[in-house]
Amino acid sequence: MDKYSLYAAQFLGFKEHFLPKGHHACQGCGVALAVRHVYKALDRYNVAIENANWQIPWSPHLPLDTTSHPNTTTPSLLTILKKGKDEQISAPLMICFDNETSKNGADTTNLLKRIPAIAAAAGYTYAATACPSHPFDLIEKVRTGWERHGAAYIHILCPCPVAWGFEPQYAVRIGRMAVETRIFPLYEIAGGYYRITCEDEYPRPVKEYIKAQKRFAAWSAKKIESFEQDVKAAYDMLIGQCRTSSSQ
Amino acid sequence: MALGGITFKHEKVGCAMLAGGNAHPYAPGTKPELLPVWDKNLCVRCALCYIYCPHAAINRLDDGFFGVNQNFCTGCGICHRECWFGAVSMQEVD
Known part of the structure; x- marks a missing residue:
């Protein structure tokens, strides 16, 4: 990283499309940050995001009637229909804002995401994972998903200070920790080809991520150890898929 | 109004507001405890x-700072935590 890449945020522009006036998000909300990045990414395409299918509890585009809100324990989903050049073919760009607040969210099986692989197997031409702690990666993936022909799915991990139990000022840092410990590796599946977009040779210990959050307070040392092995196995499987898909 | 020696200067009994115009809407986050303050000597x-x-x-802002x-x-x-140069500090602002 050279010294000028620090200034990359200047190239995104300072025009703000995300209206914070009406939203009721908490301090350090990861979903709000991710939604803002999605707005920034789709800025150049003249997309009317307000007319898309919102399933976000605190969205300013929904009425304040709590009975009509979707269940907050389900992941928030944003579906935008992409219009083809001939206006006949339309495919969805689906973005899942996952803050892991479901009832069994702290379970080991739910922490390791396999939904992008399922989406790719179901015929989505582009599936990817992203995190708002890596904003340029997220913006690049949303733009790629919009420009590619066919349906696209993007899974965004959004740290939630309230449900996960950490200070709001660490919201971005916890998301970065999830990427660096390889619990939530950033990769994309473009037309069947796997590619890891953010790779570190030496990962952080998984224990750091577990100890930083109160939702894992009940975890024993044995469980953490078995979870470490699960993370390693999942990442090895991902690397194997990268190799096999590129060699074909 | 006096109640057993205790005197309330402003509030009625039960904190009832009898006259209108006492409340006005606030935007979300109008009263945060701490606000970020930028040190322009450290900010790049x-x-x-x-x-x-x-x-x-x-x-x-117009001069390029924030x-x-x-x-x-x-x-x-988050801005305080993510700044590489420690230019953002959280301070109590009246």
Whole structure:
């Protein structure tokens, strides 16, 4: 990283499309940050995001009637229909804002995401994972998903200070920790080809991520150890898929 | 109004507001405990605080430095934590 890449945020522009006036998000909300990045990414395409299918509890585009809100324990989903050049073919760009607040969210099986692989197997031409702690990666993936022909799915991990139990000022840092410990590796599946977009040779210990959050307070040392092995196995499987898909 | 020796200067019994016009709406995050303050000697204008603000409360000023919109800031402190140079500090602002 050279010294000028620090200034990359200047190239995104300072025009703000995300209206914070009406939203009721908490301090350090990861979903709000991710939604803002999605707005920034789709800025150049003249997309009317307000007319898309919102399933976000605190969205300013929904009425304040709590009975009509979707269940907050389900992941928030944003579906935008992409219009083809001939206006006949339309495919969805689906973005899942996952803050892991479901009832069994702290379970080991739910922490390791396999939904992008399922989406790719179901015929989505582009599936990817992203995190708002890596904003340029997220913006690049949303733009790629919009420009590619066919349906696209993007899974965004959004740290939630309230449900996960950490200070709001660490919201971005916890998301970065999830990427660096390889619990939530950033990769994309473009037309069947796997590619890891953010790779570190030496990962952080998984224990750091577990100890930083109160939702894992009940975890024993044995469980953490078995979870470490699960993370390693999942990442090895991902690397194997990268190799096999590129060699074909 | 006196109640057993205790005197209430402003409030009626039960804190009832008898006259209208006592309440007016606040924007979300109007009264955060702490607000970010930029040290212009340390700031290099890299816009990292701007890109990491969840509530879009940070805006660029005319001289290239950054300022906060007090109506939208919730005082979460992400900008303070993510600044590489320690230019953003959280301070109590009246």
